Amino acid sequence: MPQQSNGLPRAFWAVTLLTLAAAVVVLLVYTPDEATMGPVQKIFYLHLPMAINTFLACLLVFVASVSYLWQRSAWWDDLAVAGAKVAVLLCSGVLITGMIWGKSAWGHWWTWSPRLTFSLMLWLLYVVYLTVRASVESGHRRAVVGAVYGITAFLDVPLVWLSARLMPDIHPASITLSGEMKLTLALWFVPVTLMTFGLIIARFRLNRIIRDTTDETQRGFEPVNLHVSEGIA
């Protein structure tokens, strides 16, 4: 968690970790085991908030990409990259927790059901987003290519959301929960959403600092080169 000059980020991370600790305690001592699946169903309280936050991170990439193409400000480009990195991280978590649940519930680590396939596609799309960006040298071109790609990649999000509802799928479209289970799920949304928000902001601030440093370095070279060439002349 990045060190900041003011006290707010530290307080933010302290609150986030406290809510996470509270959510873990509630999960262990308060939440009942589901009747048919048993304790493995508890993976759901982490899996779903991570999935929803993946969609939010992808939405952020989409909004930042549209805004970049509209305003051509590097600020939006840095925000889009921060969103994409956290989207990949969260989507990895969703896939892994889902696979562990699947191994226990279905007896397989993976099955090519529509929702799982579209979820894997989502992960691949944002991994490729970051790879494509890294392969373009020009900063302006990288931002434009990234923005166009970021808008296109978002089209997979509604497919992930709708796939289990519109197509026959082994992945449940919805799960019936008791009152205690609903409360646990609501509680788990708090630390996962705070962590997502905090990681995006931290990555974004780092992107801004790195960009400013690079710009300063590039600005700093110009007069030196001019001075040297003048001296030689």
Add this chain to the structure above:
Amino acid sequence: MTGTQYAIAAYVVGLGLMLLYGLTLWVESRSVARRRRKDHAEE
């Protein structure tokens, strides 16, 4: 493996990914801040 062990594994991996990334950003921000201080001192 039992259901409880699967659940523990999922939470360790899921939360571990997020916390590890947070730690990576923290280390990177310290490294960037140190580099900037060094650059300014050299100027």
